Amino acid sequence: MAQFKLNHVLQITGRKFFLIGQIIEGEVKEGQRIDLRMLGLNRKPKIEAIEFALYRQNKKAWEEIALGTDILTEDEKQYLKKIDLPKIIEIIS
Numbered sequence: 001m002a003q004f005k006l007n008h009v010l011q012i013t014g015r016k017f018f019l020i021g022q023i024i025e026g027e028v029k030e031g032q033r034i035d036l037r038m039l040g041l042n043r044k045p046k047i048e049a050i051e052f053a054l055y056r057q058n059k060k061a062w063e064e065i066a067l068g069t070d071i072l073t074e075d076e077k078q079y080l081k082k083i084d085l086p087k088i089i090e091i092i093s
Helices: 074-082
Strands: 002-011 017-025 033-035 049-057 060-069 087-092
Touching: 002 060, 002 074, 017 049
Parallel strands: none
Antiparallel strands: 002 017, 002 087, 017 060, 033 087, 049 060
């Protein structure tokens, strides 16, 4: 089990839907599930990919962790794009 600070969500055409942020505590692995109930969605999608997301702003650069999934519906993706972030969510086995 892990805690993840969700900062952004992102859909890249032809790629998975990514939940982007920082691991606060624990370890995250492919195959674990993202518990979205704390965000108002009764879903626990499986992590299908873990990647790095590089951000640049005001001559500064940093990386965050991107958790990819293909399970969510378009309505659920749009819901996540509209909620107030950051939020802490749990990653479960």
